[in-house]
Amino acid sequence: MNKKTSMLFTIAAVAVMGATLFGSTYTNTQISGQALDINKMDAEVLEKIHQMGGLQLVMPQAFAETDCGVLESSGRTVHDFQLTGESHEMPLVTGETYNAMTFSGQVPGPTLRVTQGDVVKMTLTIPSDEMVGHGNDMHASQITAGAFESVNPGESTSYCYIAESAGIFKYHCSGVKLAAMDQHVLSGMYGIAIVDPANGYKKLMVEKTSGSGELDRVFYDADALEFQLQYNQLYLTDGNYDMGKMMSHQNTATVVNGMQFGYVPNMAHNLLVMGDPEKKISAVLQARDGLDLEEQQGQLLFVENDQHVRLFIENQGNEPVFFHIVGEILDRVTQGNRVQSAATETWLLGGSQGMIVDLVFDEPGVYAAVNHDYAAIYSGAVTVFVAGDPFNLNPIVEGLGMDAVPSYAYVLGNPSDAVPPVGQNSIAHPALNIHGMYTDEVISDLKANGAIPLWEVVPELAGPIIEVMTNLGRI
Ligand SMILES: [Cu+2]
Secondary structure, eight states: OOHHHHHHHHHHHHHHHHHHHTTTTOOHHHHHHTTOOGGGOOHHHHHHHHHHTSOOOOOSTTSOOOOHHHHHTSSSOEEEEEEEEEEEEEEOTTSOEEEEEEETTEESOOOEEEETTOEEEEEEEOOTTOSSOBOOEETTOOSOGGGGOOBOTTOEEEEEEEOOSOEEEEEEOOTBTTBTHHHHHHTTOEEEEEEEOTTOOOOEEEEEEOTTSOEEEEEEOSOEEEEEEEEEEEOEETTEEOHHHHHTTOOSEEEETTBTTOBSOOHHHHHHHHSOTTSOSOTTTOTTOOGGGGGGSOOOEEEOTTOEEEEEEEEOSSSOEEEEETTOOEEEEEETTEEEEEEESEEEEOTTEEEEEEEEOOSSEEEEEEESSHHHHHTTOEEEEEESOTTOOHHHHHHTTOOOOSSTHHHHOEEGGGOOOOOTTEEOOSOEEOOSEEOHHHHHHHHHTTOBOHHHHHHHHHHHHHHHHHHTTOO
């Protein structure tokens, strides 16, 4: 069947389907008895239909180019984005586990970062021992939904597209021919693509007032220290996805980057701040306290004061996100490549909506990013930022033989799952520590790439830290 005949066949099929749906008006016989006799279809008939005014076939030039061969040799930068669809048991904050579905052994899946106009070649492979098929719907693409067709176990499929629009975009499993898509996404098969604007990010303007009350405009360079935060929920019964709970919006956990209460203090922070690893900084929040939790242990997000910080935030879930940072104002909110707001307290993200928040933490301190829905806060949506040196830890840092630091990231690193790949206006993080919903394989890859397993390093440093703190009279 050549292309033209195939297209006509589709028209005939649609016409017949229409006849079935609206059987009282048109009958199958009427339709086939009029013009759509596929055997008699030729250019003349096409022209007749065209002249009738209702139907015009424009194939295929009007469609976006998606042919991988053509796009790969188009001269554009090509990103080979390879994912595998894998089911794994993953830990919960309660110490129990749940049956997770992942892209490449992590929740959320790996972040793709490209520049507007680049070509993405997405390849999804499903290992042969996986029980079900999976697909990948990338919201950064503008191509036919047919490309997101599920891939069977033991098979691999690719599709290509040009990332035409800048912004942050969800990607997610499309289930098995759409069936159980909710289960797959809410069990962990989601991630983001960051498409940097072709001309880079804009400078950040922050309005302040001088001592006399006059308005000052402070400009920060486009380069920023960047983080990614993805909000979602779990709907579980005995460690398995519970569709009934999802349908009634009764989630069992609110997760940020796949984890409940993932970014909270742990015993190392207790020691440094309170002088005792057992004395909790926050009795309420420290659900992930303990070296034995390894990469699941709570970690904090460290930034400098007066530093341009850029947050990529996506609502992957089924509930709204009212994004707010306790003690801060969101200096700029961008969606796509358009500024939506400046100096705003909270910004609302519906399901499958993302935004870029630019801000500067002026004062040394502790700031909690929350979903300002109290149910979400108390079920896991608390992410603690520490700006500058609010606990006067630099004397301890210097006592350990290091230079004073502008943020604790220079000592402890920032959590690997909260840091996106480097883009064209990224300030490099001083170090990364291993933190996230990862399989052992992902953890060893991170180690090989230089991320620090703090659960191994901190016990070795505990002795020297206690000695310095004792000498300083802090304990
Ligand atoms: Cu899936």
